Amino acid sequence: MKAIALFSLLLPLSNASAADWLQFRGPNGSSSANDAQLPGALTDSHLAWKSPLPGRGISSPLVIGDKLFVTASSGPEQDRLHVLCLRASDGSKIWERQFWATGRTMTHPKICVATSTPCSDGKHLFAAFSSNDVLCLDLEGNLVWMRGLTRDYPNASNSLGMASSPILAGDTLVFPVENDSESFAIGINTKDGSNRWKITRPKASNWSTPVIVSQTKDATSVALMSGNGVSVVDSVTGKERWAFTGGGSTVSSAAMDGSILFVPSKGTTAVKLPSNGGEPEVLWQNSQLLNATASPVLNNGRIYTLNSAGILKCSAAGDGSKVWQLRTTGPYSSTPVASGNFLYLINEKGLLQSVDAAAPEGAVAASIDFQDTFIGTPSIGHKALYLRSDKFLYRVGEKSAAIDARPQP
Amino acid sequence: MSHRSPLLAGLLFVAAICHAQDAEISTILKVGPEAANNASAATATAALAKSPAAQLPQILAALNQSNDLAANYLRSAIDTIIDRTLAAKESLPVADIRSFLLDTRNHPRARRLAYEILTRVAPGDAAGLLPGFANDPSVELRFDAVELLVKKADALKESKEKDASLAAYKTALAAARHQTQIDKIATELRALGETVDLPKHFGFLTHWKVIGPFDNTNLAGFDAVYPPEKEIAPNAEYDGKAAKVRWTEALSSDDYGKVDLNPVLGETKEVTAYATTIYNSPVEGPAELRLGCKNGWKIWFNGQFLFGRDEYHRGARIDQYRLPVVLKKGKNTLLVKVCQNADVKDWTREWEFQLRVCDATGTAILATDRPPTPKSAPKASPKAAPAKK
Numbered sequence A: 001m002k003a004i005a006l007f008s009l010l011l012p013l014s015n016a017s018a019a020d021w022l023q024f025r026g027p028n029g030s031s032s033a034n035d036a037q038l039p040g041a042l043t044d045s046h047l048a049w050k051s052p053l054p055g056r057g058i059s060s061p062l063v064i065g066d067k068l069f070v071t072a073s074s075g076p077e078q079d080r081l082h083v084l085c086l087r088a089s090d091g092s093k094i095w096e097r098q099f100w101a102t103g104r105t106m107t108h109p110k111i112c113v114a115t116s117t118p119c120s121d122g123k124h125l126f127a128a129f130s131s132n133d134v135l136c137l138d139l140e141g142n143l144v145w146m147r148g149l150t151r152d153y154p155n156a157s158n159s160l161g162m163a164s165s166p167i168l169a170g171d172t173l174v175f176p177v178e179n180d181s182e183s184f185a186i187g188i189n190t191k192d193g194s195n196r197w198k199i200t201r202p203k204a205s206n207w208s209t210p211v212i213v214s215q216t217k218d219a220t221s222v223a224l225m226s227g228n229g230v231s232v233v234d235s236v237t238g239k240e241r242w243a244f245t246g247g248g249s250t251v252s253s254a255a256m257d258g259s260i261l262f263v264p265s266k267g268t269t270a271v272k273l274p275s276n277g278g279e280p281e282v283l284w285q286n287s288q289l290l291n292a293t294a295s296p297v298l299n300n301g302r303i304y305t306l307n308s309a310g311i312l313k314c315s316a317a318g319d320g321s322k323v324w325q326l327r328t329t330g331p332y333s334s335t336p337v338a339s340g341n342f343l344y345l346i347n348e349k350g351l352l353q354s355v356d357a358a359a360p361e362g363a364v365a366a367s368i369d370f371q372d373t374f375i376g377t378p379s380i381g382h383k384a385l386y387l388r389s390d391k392f393l394y395r396v397g398e399k400s401a402a403i404d405a406r407p408q409p
Numbered sequence B: 001m002s003h004r005s006p007l008l009a010g011l012l013f014v015a016a017i018c019h020a021q022d023a024e025i026s027t028i029l030k031v032g033p034e035a036a037n038n039a040s041a042a043t044a045t046a047a048l049a050k051s052p053a054a055q056l057p058q059i060l061a062a063l064n065q066s067n068d069l070a071a072n073y074l075r076s077a078i079d080t081i082i083d084r085t086l087a088a089k090e091s092l093p094v095a096d097i098r099s100f101l102l103d104t105r106n107h108p109r110a111r112r113l114a115y116e117i118l119t120r121v122a123p124g125d126a127a128g129l130l131p132g133f134a135n136d137p138s139v140e141l142r143f144d145a146v147e148l149l150v151k152k153a154d155a156l157k158e159s160k161e162k163d164a165s166l167a168a169y170k171t172a173l174a175a176a177r178h179q180t181q182i183d184k185i186a187t188e189l190r191a192l193g194e195t196v197d198l199p200k201h202f203g204f205l206t207h208w209k210v211i212g213p214f215d216n217t218n219l220a221g222f223d224a225v226y227p228p229e230k231e232i233a234p235n236a237e238y239d240g241k242a243a244k245v246r247w248t249e250a251l252s253s254d255d256y257g258k259v260d261l262n263p264v265l266g267e268t269k270e271v272t273a274y275a276t277t278i279y280n281s282p283v284e285g286p287a288e289l290r291l292g293c294k295n296g297w298k299i300w301f302n303g304q305f306l307f308g309r310d311e312y313h314r315g316a317r318i319d320q321y322r323l324p325v326v327l328k329k330g331k332n333t334l335l336v337k338v339c340q341n342a343d344v345k346d347w348t349r350e351w352e353f354q355l356r357v358c359d360a361t362g363t364a365i366l367a368t369d370r371p372p373t374p375k376s377a378p379k380a381s382p383k384a385a386p387a388k389k
Helices: A002-013 B006-028 B038-048 B053-065 B068-087 B094-102 B108-121 B123-133 B139-158 B162-175 B179-191 B198-202 B217-222
Strands: A047-052 A062-064 A067-074 A080-087 A093-100 A124-128 A133-138 A143-148 A167-169 A172-177 A184-189 A195-200 A211-215 A220-226 A229-234 A240-244 A255-257 A260-263 A268-272 A281-286 A297-299 A302-306 A311-316 A322-327 A337-339 A342-346 A351-356 A363-369 A379-381 A384-388 A392-396 B207-215 B237-239 B244-246 B248-251 B271-281 B285-292 B296-301 B304-309 B321-327 B330-340 B352-358
Touching (some): A080 A133, A255 A297, A297 A337, A337 A379, B006 B038, B094 B123, B108 B123, B162 B179, B217 B271, B217 B296, B217 B330, B271 B352, B296 B321
Antiparallel strands (some): A080 A093, A133 A143, A184 A195, A211 A220, A297 A302, A337 A342, A342 A351, A384 A392, B207 B244, B296 B304
């Protein structure tokens, strides 16, 4: 798969393993982990453990070796920022650090201050919160640096809450802080938290997450979405390299596979990256492939979209043609994740459904009802699925599956 | 070879630790905007985190003088020291931490942290102290103590002890500063037949003079300087968006002090207005203006611009924005600019704000001449369609 091939190109630049889940929606924002073998025929027995969390949160957990990292927020004003490290094997807590928010913590009640998913290079954790506080910790929980971006730029906030997740582009942390007022994206030096660049972005609320579209030894390009479309910037300078101006979602995010960027735009639009300074090429556009709050999922040459009615559509990634569509049980706020021939969808009421994507018309293979509220997107790592509600972190998988421990740096 | 006595050597060792710790704390306190001194603070934090647990009170004390970023570096070191010490089954300086907690001269944030340390190592002691924090300068300690008061009142209500529960809810209300608790207590008190003046409890300013509408087409009115920004002349008349405009009275009878401009100035879009009031302070000194507003807004205090925000209809709540000010004893003048955008969706109709004056705990600082809370105020028509022009 092209996405996996690109990811493997990135690995030498980090300390990560291919089975790790290091950012929102995993490798390249594909929401796919083909090397993980998860059970399709889910039963309650596949719930390996559930572990209580100290606060609210809809951020996804990260999986790094045999450890999980997750954020939460608590307190009467939701101004306590939590970062936790747990054992993947049993959900027990290894360490927890708390910080005080320096920015505004008001959000829509459906989300909370711990909405952005952290990212990691396998050695450090970069956690962002709706208060626009950004933290860098090592994997032992030691604070390396902290930024208070609303403290630095006082009108950078959204009263509905900020939700974009940061991503790593080499040694630059790219973080969109896009809102109706002081709207920008920032490239932060991962070593000390200083600004590499800060660019003005459209004055409009935006909750989408960037994605890396290309990476070489010398240059990394990052796609920033907005209502205007996609702006692809140089991760070192923040300068725009090229743009797709056909419009875009400010909620769901783009996904990358090889040389094609799949953009939630007028349904879904497949954009071929330009070569040698040329223009991007629209390969196909399908207005029926609506994304609602979920982002497109790429797996095995197919693209999956989930609309607001809970209709999961499977299409050929090459031309957007229909393979099948399936009604599932919503409502959803999260993005599905894929492993092998199965997709996993968690609705807001806690119903986890596995969908057999190899069935001729797609089929809901099995489900587990957690009877809990889930807004955040699951993660996959080392043969297990990790889901977090507002109160608990859950591990789903074969109980016999070994956890791939690896030496920590 | 040294011929120092063991005691002297020990004292010198402690002095050396303290000196190093002072240097590390001093470095951390220099953390500033845009990552200023981040790198040196990280090194200092790592070193400080190796301090023995006996040094925790000194590190806690450093929170008294830290900015909010440096506080997080210090906290990181404190958490690391505690985890390491407890993992080694060694003890923390509980008595010193307890003394630190009880000394209200220490920063509320640091005291709350001291309390949470105490809950880990001496939970019984911490629980015993909690009821004493109902009027504490720490908002979080107070919040938890008020929870106890509410539970006590609830229990009395459940056992049908009306007079006792009424008294208990009144005690809880007097201590409560957080909206969720105040809402709950006020609901219970009203159910028991009690009158509750929430605007007065919060310290909302309920009597205003407003003028408008001025033009905000294409949101240009946010930056436009209309005459009220240059002068507040009660009898003046200016060119408004569509007609001459004059100052007129706007009152709020809302529990949360919302001043609704639609029924006073007409429900229109792409407009801006100003509201002003005189606040006669009983004291001189630091205070907070706490504003809630889902429209674009700017605010001036005693003629000085404080802050402005051009976000529209993303939500509002009590205490959405906290603006530190220094009150003059006696007359203080407030001016608020409230802008409405062009959106005509039903949820973008509101053109309103709420503002209160309080201290850092959220305790109302009532004006010396605070008028009675209005019994009623004009309401916007629930079915009136907003006009764009």
